[in-house]
Amino acid sequence: MSGDKRRFGFWNPAPTRHSLLEDAQGIFTGSMVAALGLSLIGSAGLVTSGIAGVAFILQYLTGYGFGFYYTVLNLPFYLLSLSRLGKAFTIKTFLAVGLTSLITEIQPRYLMIETLDPIWTALLAGILLGFGLLALYRHRASLGGLGILAVYLQDRFGWRAGLVQLAFDTVVLAAAFAVAAPFIVLCSVIGALVLNLFLTINHRSDRYVAV
Known part of the structure; x- marks a missing residue:
């Protein structure tokens, strides 16, 4: 019976490490929720x-799929993850990125929304991405890229992952003016603020320690 409790930690009322099953559902759920947010962003x-x-930005410039660029751009960050955050974190992040990319690409086949207000979409997508990332962070995974660096800096120096991400996002969103109208960029900034404030408030290592 004790062996079952270790494998299925959600049945065990005592503190325990995340089981393989718990990590699997956390990564799948986080990826699904994040992919929904990304799909809304792309559709709007x-x-x-x-x-x-x-x-x-690259998708809008070239017409190639988001999933392709998202997967390729994340590749260099796996080296940082492997050397600084460990093999387990890297593998789980690799799976989360691949799953999120796949779901984002195929989701428009199964979910179509005819009317998308840019401001409302930005708010909703920011919240969805925040929930998705929070689920992944709590299972020692991320959506790769700057998220890997943000998690590392929080673990190493205690810097809030949300604030670190916000600093990088300023540069990325400034580049968005090359492919989008100012109003769309403004809506995107609102979504990024919602996302990062959500993470700043909810992702704190002193409140939740993922193991």
Whole structure:
């Protein structure tokens, strides 16, 4: 019975490390929720933060799929993850990025929304991405890219991951003026603020320690 409790930690009322099953559902759920947010952003022609924002900019410039750019742009960051955050974090992040990219690409086949107000979409997508990232962070994973660096800096120096991400996002969103109208960029900034404030408030290592 004790072996079952270790494997299925959610049945165990005592503090325990995340089981393999818990990590699997956390990564799947986080990726699904984040992919929904990314799909809304793409459908509304918005830009988001981090590497995902760069991937959207490249998609709008070239016409190639978001998932392709998002996967390729994340590759260099796995080296940092492997050397600084460990093998387990890197593998889980690799799976989360791949799953999120795949779901984002295929989701328009199964979910179509005819009317998307840019401001409302930005708010909703920011919240969805925040929930998705929070689920991944709590299972020692991320959506790669700048998120890897943000998590590392929080673990190493205690800097809030949300604030670190916000600094990088300023540069990415400034580049969005090359592919989007000022109003769309403004909506994208609102979404990025919602996302990063959500993470700043909810992702704190002194309140939740993911193991």
